[in-house]
Amino acid sequence: MFLSAKRLFRSLMVSLWFMCLVFPIMGIKIVKKVAVYSFDSVFYLGIGIFFASLAWAWYFEVYLQGGMEKDGKKSLFAPVGQCWKKITTKIEDTPSAGKYTLLILLVVFSILPFVSSMYQTTIFALAFLYVMLALGLNIVVGIAGQLVLGYAAFYAIGAYTYALLNQYLGFGFWICLPIAGFVTVIAGFVLAFPVLKLRGDYLAIVTLGFGEIVRLLITNFSDFTGGAKGVSNIPRPSFFGMELSPNMNTIYVYYLALFAALITIVVVARLKDSRVGMALQALKDDEIASEAMGIDLRKTKLAAFALGSCWAGFAGVLFAARNSFISPASFTFMDSVMILSMVVLGGMGSITGVALAALILALMPEYLRAFSEYRMLIFGLVMVLMMIFRPQGMIPPSKRKYYPSALFGKKGSGKNDSAQKFSANTIAHGNSLNESTEGEKHA
Amino acid sequence: MDWQYFLEITFSGLTRGSIYALIALGYTMVYGIIELINFAHGEVYMLGAFTSFIVASILGTMGFPVGAILVIAALIAILWCAAYGYTLEKVAYKPLRGESRLAPLISAIGMSIFLQNYVQLAQTSDFIRFPVRIPRFDFLSQFGGIVRSSDFVILVSSSLIMICLTLFIRYTKMGKAMRATAQNRKMAMLLGIDADKIISLTFIIGSGLAAFGGLLIASHTSQVGFSIGFLAGMKAFTAAVLGGIGSIPGAMLGGLVLGLAEGYTTGYFSGDYEDVLAFSLLILILVFRPSGLLGKAKVQKV
Amino acid sequence: MHSENKAEMQNPTSARRKQNGAHSGSQNDGVQPVLSVKSLSKNFGGLRALNDVDMHIMPGEIVALIGPNGAGKTTFFNCVTGIYLPTEGEVWAGRQGEPHKQLNNISPHHITSFGLARTFQNIRLFSSMTVLENVMVGRHCRTKSNVLGAIFRNPASRNEEQETVDRAYALLEEVGLQDLWQESASNLPYGAQRRLEIARALATDPFLLFLDEPAAGMNPQETVELKKLVLRLRDKLGISILLIEHDMGMVMSLSDRIYVMEYGSRIAYGKPEDIRNNPQVIRAYLGESDDA
Structure with a gap:
C-alpha cells in the first residue's frame, strides 16, 4: 500500500522542514525596518510541499520501480500513473x-x-x-x-x-x-x-x-x-x-x-x-x-x-x-x-x-x-x-528511418552492389592476404 | 610610490579575497566529491546575506548590541543556509546521480535561477541596506587607518574559519571520510563510508561557509540584493579554479589572489573592468592551466 | 630504423613459418610488418606505465597481448592509437605494400583514418544512437559529404548516405546483429555490445584491428562465436589483429604469437606453446594462467 501512515508522516515532516526552511525569506519581510510576518503563504506552501512530496515518493518508489502493475489494484495513484505512461509513450511513438x-x-x-x-x-x-x-x-x-x-x-x-x-x-x-x-x-x-x-x-x-x-x-x-x-x-x-x-x-x-x-x-x-x-x-x-x-x-x-x-x-x-x-x-x-x-x-x-x-x-x-x-x-x-x-524533454528527438538495401531492395539511390561487396571493398584497400588462408589453424 | 595607498588597497583586496575564498571552498569541496559545479552555490551565499539581513533587522529593532546582532545573525544564517544546501542536494542533485554530467549541471543552473527569483519575489528586487555595521576598533587607528575595522573582522574571522576547516578535514574521522570519498567514492563506500552522508555533509559545510561569507559581505558593503549571488558565485568559482578545483588550500589561495588582483585593478586602473578581469582570468586559467595553481592534472581513463 | 627492426624480427617470423606453412607461404623475406613498435615508453608523472616495449605485427597475423591486470596493456593500446602521447619510442604502421607512416604525435582520428581501428575495454558505444547508426558513425572517415551537402541533399550526398547505410547493415550481418539493427545500442546485451563495437571498428576499413578484452563478460557460447568472428576477419578480410584478452583458452587457440607484459615491460613473446611453458610468464601469473 502506497499511502501508509509512515509515508504520510514522512511527507508531513518534509513539509514542516520546507516551511521552516522558507520561513525567514517568505514569512518575514522587512518593511521600513519593521518586520511584517505572513504565515499564510508559508502555510500554503507547506500544504503544496506535502502533496509534492507524496508525488515525489510515488514517482521514485512506485513508478520507477515498476510497482504500478504489481500493486495496481491497491494504489490510489495507479490509474494516474498508467494514464501518464500512456500519454508519454503515445508522444514518443x-x-x-x-x-x-x-x-x-x-x-x-x-x-x-x-x-x-x-x-x-x-x-x-x-x-x-x-x-x-x-x-x-x-x-x-x-x-x-x-x-x-x-x-x-x-x-x-x-x-x-x-x-x-x-x-x-x-x-x-x-x-x-x-x-x-x-x-x-x-x-x-x-x-x-x-x-x-x-x-x-x-x-x-x-x-x-x-x-x-x-x-x-x-x-x-x-x-x-x-x-x-x-x-x-x-x-x-x-x-x-x-x-x-x-x-x-x-x-x-x-x-x-x-x-x-x-x-x-x-x-x-x-x-x-x-x-x-x-x-x-x-x-x-x-x-x-x-x-x-x-x-x-x-x-x-x-x-x-x-x-x-x-x-x-x-x-x-x-x-x-x-x-x-x-x-x-x-x-x-x-x-x-x-x-x-x-x-x-x-x-x-x-x-x-x-x-x-x-x-x-x-x-x-x-x-x-x-x-x-x-x-x-x-x-x-x-x-x-x-x-x-523527463530528461529527454517534451518531445524527444525523433528516430530517423533508414532503408538498408538488403532489406528494402534497391530503394532510392544506393549503389547496386554496395551491400554485398563487404569484403571486396576492404580488399581494395590493400588487404590481400585472404587468398593465402586455408581454414582455421588452431582451434 | 604611495605605500599607504598600496597597503590600503592590499588589505581591502585581501578582505574581498577572503570572502571569495569562503565561497570558493563550497565550490571546491562539492566538486571534489561529486564533480559537479554547484551553480546554485552563489545563491546560497545570497540567501545567507538575506537571512542575516532579516535577523539583524529584527534584532536591531529589539535593541540588541551590535556585536550580539552580528553573532546571532551569523549563526542563524549559517544554520539556515546549511539547511538550504542540504535540501538543494537532496532535491536537485541526488536524483540525478549517475546520469550524464550535463543533467546535474542544468539542474544546478535551474536551481540557481529558481532561488534568485524566489528571493526576488518573496522579498524585493531592490537593493537594501544592511542595518548594522561592524563597529570601529580603536586599536586599529595606530596603524594609520590602513586596516579598516571591517577588513580586520573579516580577515580574522575568515582565517579562523578556514583554519578550523583545515583541521576538521585533516584530523577528524568525518574529515578523513570526506577526503577518502573525494579520492575514490566507490572504494570509500566499500570501506563502510556512507557516501550519501558525506555528500550531504559537504553541502552543509559549504553552504554554511557561503552563508558566513554572505553575512560578512552584507555588513561590509551594507548592500544586499537578490542578484548578488551570481557575480559573487562566478568570482568565487574563478577563485576555486585558480587555486585548482578540488583543492581546499587552493580555494583559499585562489580567493586571495583574485581579491588582490581585483583590488589592484580597481585601485590603479578603473573599477569598470574589475568584472571583465575576473571573467578573463577564469577563461585563461580554464584554457591554459585547468588544474589551477595547486590542483593536480587528471589523466583521463580510457 | 626499419632495418634494425627487421633484424630483430627475423626470429619470430621464421618460427612462425615453420609452424604455419599455409599462412606464411605467400610471404617472402621482404614482407614488412603492418605495425612495428620500437621501445615505446609512457610515464604518468613519476609512474612508468610502459617501459621500452617492442612489438611488431605481420600482415594477417593474430597477436595477443596478455599480462596481469595493470601490466600496461591498455596503456599500450592507447599509446599506439594516439589517445595517449607516448613519452618515448616510435610507432610505425602501414598497409601491406604501401609506405609506412610514423604514428607518434598523430591524433587518434588520423590514426583511424590511416587504417588502425580499436574497440574499448569498457564498452564505449554511442548510447543515444541505434545499432545501425553506431556503425554508420564508423564510416565517417571514409565518407565526404559536408554541411552544404547536408542542407541541399544533393544526389551525391544522398547516394553516399545510402551506401553508408548498406555498408553498415552488411557489417551488422557480419557480426550477427542484423536483426537488432533498429534497436538502441544501449539496450543490447553485453556480448552483443562487444560485437557491435567490433562492427563499428570494421566500418572504418582498418588493416589492423585492436581488440581490448573482446571476450570480457561473454558466456562460453558467445566466446566461441567471437573466436570464429576474429578468424573470419583475418581470413576473409586479411585484417591483422592485436587483442588484449584474459581468456587464456581463447588466446592460446587463436593467436599466432603472444606478447606478455608485466609492470609495463614486455617479459616474453613467442608462439603460444613457448609462452605456455615460459617460467617467467608462469611466475607473473602465479599459476593462474593455465586454464586453457
Whole structure:
C-alpha cells in the first residue's frame, strides 16, 4: 500500500522542514525596518510541499520501480500513473504529431497578421526569433552536447553588428544580415578555439564568462557602442528599396521572422540527419570513442559552434530591426538561460520539440500576465524538474528511418552492389592476404 | 610610490579575497566529491546575506548590541543556509546521480535561477541596506587607518574559519571520510563510508561557509540584493579554479589572489573592468592551466 | 630504423613459418610488418606505465597481448592509437605494400583514418544512437559529404548516405546483429555490445584491428562465436589483429604469437606453446594462467 501512515508522516515532516526552511525569506519581510510576518503563504506552501512530496515518493518508489502493475489494484495513484505512461509513450511513438502541429501552426501564423492586432504581430515576430535562437543553440547543446551558457553573446554580436554598421557606415538591413552571420561565425570560432579541449562543465563556465565579457565590453566601450544606453533609431528593413509604412513594416518584419524561423527549422533538421550531424551526436555521446572512429574532434566542435552561432547572428539582426533599439540589457545571462531552457524543455536534439518550446516559452509571459512575474522562477523549476523526471524533454528527438538495401531492395539511390561487396571493398584497400588462408589453424 | 595607498588597497583586496575564498571552498569541496559545479552555490551565499539581513533587522529593532546582532545573525544564517544546501542536494542533485554530467549541471543552473527569483519575489528586487555595521576598533587607528575595522573582522574571522576547516578535514574521522570519498567514492563506500552522508555533509559545510561569507559581505558593503549571488558565485568559482578545483588550500589561495588582483585593478586602473578581469582570468586559467595553481592534472581513463 | 627492426624480427617470423606453412607461404623475406613498435615508453608523472616495449605485427597475423591486470596493456593500446602521447619510442604502421607512416604525435582520428581501428575495454558505444547508426558513425572517415551537402541533399550526398547505410547493415550481418539493427545500442546485451563495437571498428576499413578484452563478460557460447568472428576477419578480410584478452583458452587457440607484459615491460613473446611453458610468464601469473 502506497499511502501508509509512515509515508504520510514522512511527507508531513518534509513539509514542516520546507516551511521552516522558507520561513525567514517568505514569512518575514522587512518593511521600513519593521518586520511584517505572513504565515499564510508559508502555510500554503507547506500544504503544496506535502502533496509534492507524496508525488515525489510515488514517482521514485512506485513508478520507477515498476510497482504500478504489481500493486495496481491497491494504489490510489495507479490509474494516474498508467494514464501518464500512456500519454508519454503515445508522444514518443508518434513523432509526426509534432510535425503536424508545426504545420498547422504555420498555416495559422501565415494569416495571423491579417486577423490580429499590430501588437500581437510584433510579439509573434519576437517568438519566431526565439525559435531561431533555440534551434541554433540546439545544434550546439542538444545535438553536439556542448553546454554553452553564453549564447546571448552571439545574439548581441549579431544585433550590434547591424546597429553599429548602420550607425557608422550606413549599411542597410540586407547587407548586414550576411555580414552579421559571418561575424557571429567568426565569434563562434574565437570562442571555440580555446575551448576545444575543455570538458562539459568547464566549457559551460568558459562560455558563460565569454557571454558576460561580451556584454560588459559592450557596456563599457560606451563611446563606440552607446554603452548601457544602447543604440536607437535602427532602421527597419527596406522592401526592395521601398520604405514601408510603420504598420506594413511590422507585418513585413513578421513575415521575415517567420520565414527565417522556417529556414532554420528545415536547415537544422537536415543537418541533424546528415553525416555531419551524426558526427555531432557521436561527440555528445562519447568524445573518445568518436575520435577512435575517425571523427576530427577539433573540426567537429568548430563546426558545431559555427553552425550554432550563425543563427544567433541572423536573429540578432532581425531583433535590432524589429525593435529599432538595442541595449546590453537584452543580452544578459538570463537571456542565455531562457534560450537554454527552451532547448531543455523541448527536448535536447529534437527539432519540433525545441521549436514548440521556444514558441510556448516566448509567448506565455505575454498572454499570461500573472505568469510573467513568475516566469524565471518557473523556468528554473522546470529545468530542474525536467532533468529529474523527463530528461529527454517534451518531445524527444525523433528516430530517423533508414532503408538498408538488403532489406528494402534497391530503394532510392544506393549503389547496386554496395551491400554485398563487404569484403571486396576492404580488399581494395590493400588487404590481400585472404587468398593465402586455408581454414582455421588452431582451434 | 604611495605605500599607504598600496597597503590600503592590499588589505581591502585581501578582505574581498577572503570572502571569495569562503565561497570558493563550497565550490571546491562539492566538486571534489561529486564533480559537479554547484551553480546554485552563489545563491546560497545570497540567501545567507538575506537571512542575516532579516535577523539583524529584527534584532536591531529589539535593541540588541551590535556585536550580539552580528553573532546571532551569523549563526542563524549559517544554520539556515546549511539547511538550504542540504535540501538543494537532496532535491536537485541526488536524483540525478549517475546520469550524464550535463543533467546535474542544468539542474544546478535551474536551481540557481529558481532561488534568485524566489528571493526576488518573496522579498524585493531592490537593493537594501544592511542595518548594522561592524563597529570601529580603536586599536586599529595606530596603524594609520590602513586596516579598516571591517577588513580586520573579516580577515580574522575568515582565517579562523578556514583554519578550523583545515583541521576538521585533516584530523577528524568525518574529515578523513570526506577526503577518502573525494579520492575514490566507490572504494570509500566499500570501506563502510556512507557516501550519501558525506555528500550531504559537504553541502552543509559549504553552504554554511557561503552563508558566513554572505553575512560578512552584507555588513561590509551594507548592500544586499537578490542578484548578488551570481557575480559573487562566478568570482568565487574563478577563485576555486585558480587555486585548482578540488583543492581546499587552493580555494583559499585562489580567493586571495583574485581579491588582490581585483583590488589592484580597481585601485590603479578603473573599477569598470574589475568584472571583465575576473571573467578573463577564469577563461585563461580554464584554457591554459585547468588544474589551477595547486590542483593536480587528471589523466583521463580510457 | 626499419632495418634494425627487421633484424630483430627475423626470429619470430621464421618460427612462425615453420609452424604455419599455409599462412606464411605467400610471404617472402621482404614482407614488412603492418605495425612495428620500437621501445615505446609512457610515464604518468613519476609512474612508468610502459617501459621500452617492442612489438611488431605481420600482415594477417593474430597477436595477443596478455599480462596481469595493470601490466600496461591498455596503456599500450592507447599509446599506439594516439589517445595517449607516448613519452618515448616510435610507432610505425602501414598497409601491406604501401609506405609506412610514423604514428607518434598523430591524433587518434588520423590514426583511424590511416587504417588502425580499436574497440574499448569498457564498452564505449554511442548510447543515444541505434545499432545501425553506431556503425554508420564508423564510416565517417571514409565518407565526404559536408554541411552544404547536408542542407541541399544533393544526389551525391544522398547516394553516399545510402551506401553508408548498406555498408553498415552488411557489417551488422557480419557480426550477427542484423536483426537488432533498429534497436538502441544501449539496450543490447553485453556480448552483443562487444560485437557491435567490433562492427563499428570494421566500418572504418582498418588493416589492423585492436581488440581490448573482446571476450570480457561473454558466456562460453558467445566466446566461441567471437573466436570464429576474429578468424573470419583475418581470413576473409586479411585484417591483422592485436587483442588484449584474459581468456587464456581463447588466446592460446587463436593467436599466432603472444606478447606478455608485466609492470609495463614486455617479459616474453613467442608462439603460444613457448609462452605456455615460459617460467617467467608462469611466475607473473602465479599459476593462474593455465586454464586453457
